[in-house]
Amino acid sequence: MNLIEDWTKIRKHFNQSFKTNLHVSIASVDEDNNPTVTPIGSLFLNDNQAGFYFEMFPSKLPKHAKNKKNICVLGVNSNRWFWVKSLFKRKFDSYPAVKLYGQLGDKRKATDQEIARLKRRMRMTRGLKGHKYLWGHMDMIREVSFQKGESINLKEMTREL
Template sequence: MDLIENWTSIRRHFSQSFGSSLHVSIASVDEDNTPTVTPVGTVFLNKDRTGFYFEKFVSTLPRHAKRNNSICILAVNSSKLFWLKSLFQGRFDRYPAFRLWGTLGKRRDATETELRALKKRLKSTRSLKGHRYLWGDMTVVREINFHKGEKINIGKMTETL
């Protein structure tokens, strides 16, 4: 899959996935090449096939990145309406999931633009008590550079895409 050609639809899909699942799954490997999957709700994709996530609760990703900075991200649109409509029609009108491969970059302080993006995503929870506990002091991000992507096919349901 060509990332340049498909980047806009990938970004749109990631946005829809966060709307339905509230996270994506990031896979990494430890020093024994044992895979680990981490749910992360603060992944953002930039316009240039890069991205970042806020690094507050993730502990395995930075540890694994010291030895092997390769990752794979799976974003699934889990919207019940999307799935029920697709099941009723017998086909998906867009891919239900995307997988992206990339490498973790440096850890750094978030920019004002990145903090605004986080604030916008979490706007609906701002008045809730748990919001402050989970996202109140997110200030550090980890950069991601993507080099490969894949549309997830599900047999006859995606064959017309």
């Protein structure tokens, strides 16, 4: 998978993954080299093999960003119809899962445009009681840059991708 050539497909995959899972998983390593995984519901990919997530709830990723910035982000399309259709056809029409390898960047105040992207994504939950608690006061983001992308290989079912 070529990160630059396939970036549009990768972004599309992560948007679809969010629709089915409401999060991605970010793996990082602590100061003792122990792996850990953090669910993040606010990862946004930009046009330039980079992105950001809103950093309000994660506690381990900010600590890891100080010394061991390497991460792996996993996005899985868990849509049942996508899987049933693919199993019936014996092939996937698009990636079932993609891993992005990158580095945690700076933490900074979100721009108005970044906050607008979050509001658009979470608009369907606006009327729910927990919406304001979870997404009402997010204003700090962590930048992320990616150096490598990898689609999940499921042999014959992903051969044509």
